[in-house]
Amino acid sequence: MRFARQTVSVKEALGKWQSVLPSLETEQVQIGEAYGRILACDLYATHDLPHFDRSPLDGFAVRAADTVGASVASPLALRVIETVAAGQVPTRTVTEGCAARIMTGAMLPEGADAVIMFEQTQNPGEHAETVWIKRALRPGENVSRRGEEMAKGTVIAKAGERINAGTIASLAAFGYAQVDVFRRPRVGLLATGSELLGIDEPLVPGKIRNSNTVMLTALIAEAGGIPVCFSGLPDELAVAKQKISEYMQQVDLLISSGGVSVGDFDVIALLTNEPDVELLFNRVAMRPGSPTTSMLVGGKPYLALSGNPGACFLGFELFARTAIRRLSGAAEAFPRMIRARLAVSYEKPCPYPRYLRGRLLEQDGVLLAMPDFNEKAGNLGTLKDSECFIVIPPGGSGKQAGELVEILTHAAPSWRKEG
Ligand SMILES: Nc1nc2c(c(=O)[nH]1)N[C@H]1C(S)=C(S)[C@@H](COP(=O)(O)OP(=O)(O)OC[C@H]3O[C@@H](n4cnc5c(N)ncnc54)[C@H](O)[C@@H]3O)O[C@H]1N2
Numbered sequence: 001m002r003f004a005r006q007t008v009s010v011k012e013a014l015g016k017w018q019s020v021l022p023s024l025e026t027e028q029v030q031i032g033e034a035y036g037r038i039l040a041c042d043l044y045a046t047h048d049l050p051h052f053d054r055s056p057l058d059g060f061a062v063r064a065a066d067t068v069g070a071s072v073a074s075p076l077a078l079r080v081i082e083t084v085a086a087g088q089v090p091t092r093t094v095t096e097g098c099a100a101r102i103m104t105g106a107m108l109p110e111g112a113d114a115v116i117m118f119e120q121t122q123n124p125g126e127h128a129e130t131v132w133i134k135r136a137l138r139p140g141e142n143v144s145r146r147g148e149e150m151a152k153g154t155v156i157a158k159a160g161e162r163i164n165a166g167t168i169a170s171l172a173a174f175g176y177a178q179v180d181v182f183r184r185p186r187v188g189l190l191a192t193g194s195e196l197l198g199i200d201e202p203l204v205p206g207k208i209r210n211s212n213t214v215m216l217t218a219l220i221a222e223a224g225g226i227p228v229c230f231s232g233l234p235d236e237l238a239v240a241k242q243k244i245s246e247y248m249q250q251v252d253l254l255i256s257s258g259g260v261s262v263g264d265f266d267v268i269a270l271l272t273n274e275p276d277v278e279l280l281f282n283r284v285a286m287r288p289g290s291p292t293t294s295m296l297v298g299g300k301p302y303l304a305l306s307g308n309p310g311a312c313f314l315g316f317e318l319f320a321r322t323a324i325r326r327l328s329g330a331a332e333a334f335p336r337m338i339r340a341r342l343a344v345s346y347e348k349p350c351p352y353p354r355y356l357r358g359r360l361l362e363q364d365g366v367l368l369a370m371p372d373f374n375e376k377a378g379n380l381g382t383l384k385d386s387e388c389f390i391v392i393p394p395g396g397s398g399k400q401a402g403e404l405v406e407i408l409t410h411a412a413p414s415w416r417k418e419g
């Protein structure tokens with residue numbers, strides 16, 4: 001036995017892992033660069049929204065009192081005193097018997113308290129001096145009041161929120177040309193294994209092409225990190241240790257694939273005996289990826305994922321994505337679990353919770369989870385089709401079709417429950 005392994009649950013492992021991850025420093029970015037970043041401070045409405053009473057329609061600004069009794073059968077005449085376009089400030093007050101022609105988004109003139117749309121008037125032509133109102137309006141009808149959407153000082157977005165297109169629209173509306181966000185984490189990446197070939201190398205017996213490095217590069221970038229690729233590790237412990245320490249200096253988080261199990265050349269496992277290494281966990285109660293290991297090397301977080309592509313993928317979603325989000329300052333680092341009904345029975349028993357890759361389907365308003373069945377940890381052909389992990393609890397005889405199962409989503413952010 002090279003070293004003892006104590007099994008921890010996914011929840012415990014995530015708890016330990018998250019507790020050692022700091023939020024990175026903040027920086028200021030232009031709004032055009034802010035998409036996908038995590039806000040570093042709460043932002044407030046800098047003014048009422050809208051900041052003036054305005055018309056939501058093209059029509060006429062009127063005094064509701066002047067429209068009493070108006071109908072299609074007996075329209076009432078009002079004198080048109082000016083035209084107010086969006087962006088203009090009205091120059092005239094609407095007094096008894098008068099109306100101002102007004103465009104959508106334009107400022108409501110003094111005196112007016114309602115707007116009637118062109119379609120409900122007669123003779124609404126551009127230069128008409130008189131317009132006939134075909135229905136009565138209530139005071140306030142068709143008026144967007146100052147501050148009706150948001151009062152000045154309202155929180156528009158909170159620290160820890162991911163900036164999406166909607167956030168950007170709010171920031172723009174309130175004049176935030178720059179925002180404070182957390183720095184994007186630099187995530188180092190390396191693959192171990194002397195069986196690995198470059199992607200452009202011809203196959204030779206016993207060797208395979210390195211698919212994990214490029215897969216992880218894509219996943220890191222997608223999660224908001226900056227991937228930094230390093231060369232692989234030698235099997236020799238002293239050299240491997242020195243390399244890892246070197247790489248660690250350059251990044252906020254280091255991820256490797258392979259070498260975490262008990263094989264003769266699985267060098268990562270041996271690292272945990274080194275002096276400035278603090279082991280967090282090296283066996284997690286999950287399938288695939290049970291040998292997933294994490295540690296602090298010189299105080300910095302290091303995640304060693306299994307080399308098996310399927311296990312590497314799951315390990316990334318559970319631990320690396322969470323780490324990148326935590327380092328990026330996200331308030332909610334772990335995607336919430338949702339529940340769905342299992343589309344077909346899965347009866348294979350397992351001593352650990354099994355995270356089956358799968359897809360989500362909707363049938364008659366019911367969310368169904370369809371397992372992949374291509375479940376060997378070394379298989380990679382269906383990784384591209386995976387949009388969730390279906391959690392089959394340990395023991396027993398799996399789950400029957402129609403039973404509720406926990407789902408960890410990853411490729412379909414719209415499924416993630418917010419708030
Ligand atoms: N005696 C035992 N053997 C194994 C155990 C065990 O408990 N006892 N656990 C198995 C489990 S579970 C897993 S998962 C793997 C973990 O393997 P490692 O993390 O040590 O990874 P490697 O040995 O380096 O490689 C495993 C597998 O993956 C392929 N691989 C590795 N790197 C890449 C890459 N960059 N791209 C594509 N494929 C890669 C590698 O060729 C191997 O086939 O250990 C089991 N063994």
Ligand code: MOO
Nearest residue numbers: 288289290311377
């Ligand atoms: O943890 Mo391993 O990936 O189950 O085969």
Ligand SMILES: [Mg+2]
Nearest residue numbers: 259261263266
């Ligand atoms: Mg191995």
